[in-house]
Amino acid sequence: xxxxxxxxxxxxxxxxxxAVITCTYTDPNSYYFFxxxxxxxxxxxxxxxxxxxxxxNEGQGFTVLLNKKDKxxxxxxxxxxxxxxxxxxxxxxxxxxxxxKLTFGKGTKLSVKS
Amino acid sequence: xxxxxxxxxxxVKGQGQKAKxxxxxxxxxxxxFWYQQNKNNEFKFLINFQNQEVxxxxxxxxxxxxxxxxxxxxxxxxxQSSEAGDSALYxxxxxxxxxxxxxxxxxxxxxxx
Numbered sequence: 001x002x003x004x005x006x007x008x009x010x011x012x013x014x015x016x017x018x019a020v021i022t023c024t025y026t027d028p029n030s031y032y033f034f035x036x037x038x039x040x041x042x043x044x045x046x047x048x049x050x051x052x053x054x055x056x057n058e059g060q061g062f063t064v065l066l067n068k069k070d071k072x073x074x075x076x077x078x079x080x081x082x083x084x085x086x087x088x089x090x091x092x093x094x095x096x097x098x099x100x101k102l103t104f105g106k107g108t109k110l111s112v113k114s
Numbered sequence: 115x116x117x118x119x120x121x122x123x124x125x126v127k128g129q130g131q132k133a134k135x136x137x138x139x140x141x142x143x144x145x146x147f148w149y150q151q152n153k154n155n156e157f158k159f160l161i162n163f164q165n166q167e168v169x170x171x172x173x174x175x176x177x178x179x180x181x182x183x184x185x186x187x188x189x190x191x192x193x194q195s196s197e198a199g200d201s202a203l204y205x206x207x208x209x210x211x212x213x214x215x216x217x218x219x220x221x222x223x224x225x226x227x
Contacts, residue, residue, distance in 0.1 A: 034215060043116065043205065044218040087155065100212035101147065101170065104157035 002027040004092050006105025010046065014113050019077040020035050021108045023090035026071065033066055034091040034102065047075075067080040116140070118219035121188075125224045127196045135222040136188040139208030146183050147216055148191050151203040160204075163189065164212070180227050196226040 003026045013019045032051055036044040048064045056065055063076045073090055087109050091102040119138040127133045139146050145206040148160040177186040193200055202213035203223050207216035
């Protein structure tokens with residue numbers, strides 16, 4: 001089945017710095033890609049969805065890049081602030097039929113120091 | 115913001131006891147997923163439904179776990195005989211369809227003593 005590797009497991013940056021989190025996946029049939037943010041004690045908040053026809057998506061303060069050739073997905077927080085401190089998870093789905101479950105990376109705990 | 119409701123937020127059970135948790139999906143979302151997030155942040159898919167029908171479930175779910183999504187009632191996930199290894203955050207997610215993004219509830223944190 002699909003395997004997703006996420007790096008780094010921990011990331012500490014200063015306010016205003018960029019932070020990059022990367023996931024690699026194994027199943028070439030994976031079609032839908034998501035980034036979720038989880039603050040301590042809270043649930044998963046959807047940050048961004050990326051579909052196979054999209055390579056770059058920009059959100060508020062972050063950019064998501066999908067490289068299907070390398071089976072790599074990355075989240076780039078362009079100017080981190082303390083409110084970005086949280087765990088971030090990538091998730092991958094083939095979106096097909098009943099097998100639409102998400103396969104998650106193990107997460108990156110981001111700490112942004114002011 | 116997600117409108118998936120999960121109850122209870124915290125659940126403490128002894129080994130061998132039943133543990134039941136509930137989920138109300140976002141209005142209009144016919145697809146429901148249950149995941150288990152352990153203390154190492156490893157997510158495990160348990161089961162998914164479309165309307166009241168089970169689409170897929172893992173072996174673990176078939177043996178000690180039971181789940182249902184009855185019409186006009188909350189979905190539920192029940193562990194028949196809790197084990198220490200079941201201690202985790204149980205997350206319910208709903209979606210408009212199988213190809214769309216999943217929105218998660220706050221989770222039920224189960225502790226099995």
